[in-house]
Amino acid sequence: MTAHGLADGSTSRLSERRAGYDDIPEGPAPMRSRALAWTVDAGLTAAPVVLGWLVVDSLRDANGGGQADRWIFGAVALVTAVALAVWNLGLRVGGTGQSTGMRWAGVLARDTGTLGPIGRDRALLRALRRDGIEVVREKTARAEGFTPHEPDGAPAAVRRRRLLGLLALLAILVFAVVASVAIGARPLTIAEVAHGVFAADGSQTDVIVQTLRGPRTLLALVVGAALGVAGALIQGFTRNPLADAGLLGLNAGAAFLVVLSMYLFSFTAPSQYLWFAFAGAFFASIVVFGLSSIGGGGGSPLGLALAGAAVAFSLQALTQAIIVLDQNSLDSYRFWVVGSVAGRGLDIFWTVLPFIVVGLLLALAGTPGLNLLGLGDDVARSLGSNIVFSRIVGVVAITLLTGAATAACGPIAFIGLVVPHIARAITGPDYRWLVPYSALLGSALLLVADVLGRVLVRPGELQVGIVLALIGGPFFVALVRRRKLVSL
Known part of the structure; x- marks a missing residue:
């Protein structure tokens, strides 16, 4: 057989095998x-x-x-x-x-x-x-x-799905609130929980519900919302999907002044160093924004990230110097720095609530400008957006939210990192929806983590910062490994 014949025969057999392989059952x-x-x-x-x-x-x-x-x-x-x-x-x-x-x-x-x-x-x-x-x-x-x-891509259908998602999140949040009030080191019945909420008369179980679990539940609600929204704003303004409050040095500023107050004034209670923590976060934000604006940059995303890292490292060094020199400051600081909503009363809740409310309102008001900034500075400027003003409003909102939350509960990590990504997967990049979703998701996640901390090592308790670190660590690894998830 000739070479040509061999080639024809091989081609014929290959075609037959391919035809058999492609037969559709x-x-x-x-x-x-x-x-x-x-x-x-x-x-x-x-x-x-x-x-x-x-x-x-x-x-x-x-x-x-x-x-x-x-x-x-x-x-x-x-x-x-x-x-x-x-x-x-x-x-x-x-x-x-x-x-x-x-x-x-x-x-x-x-x-x-x-x-x-x-x-x-x-x-x-x-x-x-x-x-x-x-x-x-x-x-x-x-x-x-x-x-x-x-899926129906019409604007009305998309809006309807997003509204349904908000209602579902509200239902989950209500359930998390009930769980936070009902579950703890002291077992309660459903009747005791209802009595403590609606008809308290001073019994032991009423005191547990009214003065211990109630205040920490309310605080977890507002702090979770503040951290979730702040994380969404930080990622938007820095255009960094792995950014959180630590990137802008806000946690480091709060920690430095808290340690300083412990060292100089021997403060140990959250109500004593509350204002120092807030002032530290506010001071750090001013320094970061000022450094990033040098040269007329107006607080560019890269400038904010670099200035925040520089300020954070500097303040962390000063904080470590103080706690190394003074044992009493170290003992007090290590309980604050882990992050917790336990042991906080209604006085702290009412103190930080106005700042968080104002921060949330500024965040909602700034969402149209943040949507334009996401298109790039040149495009936003051509569409009439005042870039510097939008960034100033955003930094003020971030400072109020992060400063109040950190002052009340210490630096709670991973909510500002994890929550915006979950919200973005549901809503897309539109910050008019991303901010409300981040608020609800942040509150629900913090409440669930707090409840898990009470159950996992009962009758003891794991601080919420530890539980969130256990949850956020694997999520952070997933963010790094999956580019589609981290894209803004």
């Missing part, structure tokens, strides 16, 4: 694949229930748990399981044709008439009514023109 998906999909989906839905049962079982009275603890964690497990089932078996199957298990098994649910998605309602009722629905191989469905539903 017909008919329903194999039972084995469907069983695998069902098993994975059932396990995904049952996981929160199993985990919740284990937690509730560990919170027996003999282990120091209480009725309120068991009710709260049991409800969280059930709600999570239901929400996971609706999202996985309803929204995903209805829109894309595949749940998590079906994607793993390579099968897809479609309408027998249109050969397209079956819709959310039919997907949720698929176990009861299978008329007009078939499960086929994913390869078969794609070859026959299956196209997933695309």
Whole structure:
């Protein structure tokens, strides 16, 4: 046989093998694949229930748990399981044709008439009514023109989804507030919690609810919102997805004056060094913005980051010098620097509340200008934005929010880093929505972390700063490794 004949024969056999490989199977998906999909989906839905049962079982009275603890964690497990089932078996199957298990098994649910998605309602009722629905191989469905539903991109639809997201966050926040009041070192019943909130008469449980858990819950609400919004503003103004309050030196400024007050005046209570912490954050912000504006830069993103790093390192060195020289300052400082909402009364809440409210209002008012700054200085200037004024308003808002939160609870890390990314994944880069989402998410995250700190080492307690570090550390690693997540 000639070389030409060999080549023709090889090409013919390759074409036959390729044609066989590309054959699209017909008919329903194999039972084995469907069983695998069902098993994975059932396990995904049952996981929160199993985990919740284990937690509730560990919170027996003999282990120091209480009725309120068991009710709260049991409800969280059930709600999570239901929400996971609706999202996985309803929204995903209805829109894309595949749940998590079906994607793993390579099968897809479609309408027998249109050969397209079956819709959310039919997907949720698929176990009861299978008329007009078939499960086929994913390869078969794609070859026959299956196209997933695309989200409605109309402005009204986007706005409606964002409003629904805000309502869902409000519901989660209300649940977190209830958990914060009900769960603690002293087990309470649901009746005792309700009595302490609505009909307090001075009993021991009423005192726990009214003077201990109530104030720390309110403080966690406003501080979490302040830190979440401040983080969103800092990332926006510096255009740095890994920025938080520490990048601008605000935490270092607050820490320096707190240590100085402990060293000079022997202050030990949060109410004593509250104003020093706030003044330190305010002083650091003025220095950072002044340094970044040298040369007519008007506080450019790079200038803010570099000036903030320089000021932070300098103030940290001074702080370390004081706590090394004085043992008493070290003993007091190490309890403040870890970050906690415990042991703070209503006096601190009412002191920082006006600053946080003003900071939130300035943040909301500055969102249009921040949206323009995100397009670049030249574009923002051409659209009539006063860049210097917008940055001054932003720095003032950041200072008020971070300074008040740090003064009240110490430097609490990771909320300002984590929360804006979660909010941005939901809302996109529009700061008119990003700021409210960051406020609600920050409050919810701080409350949940505080509740977990009370439960994990009961009857002791982990400070909220430690719990957030345990949560934020893995998230920070994910931010560094996934460029899509960190892009602004």
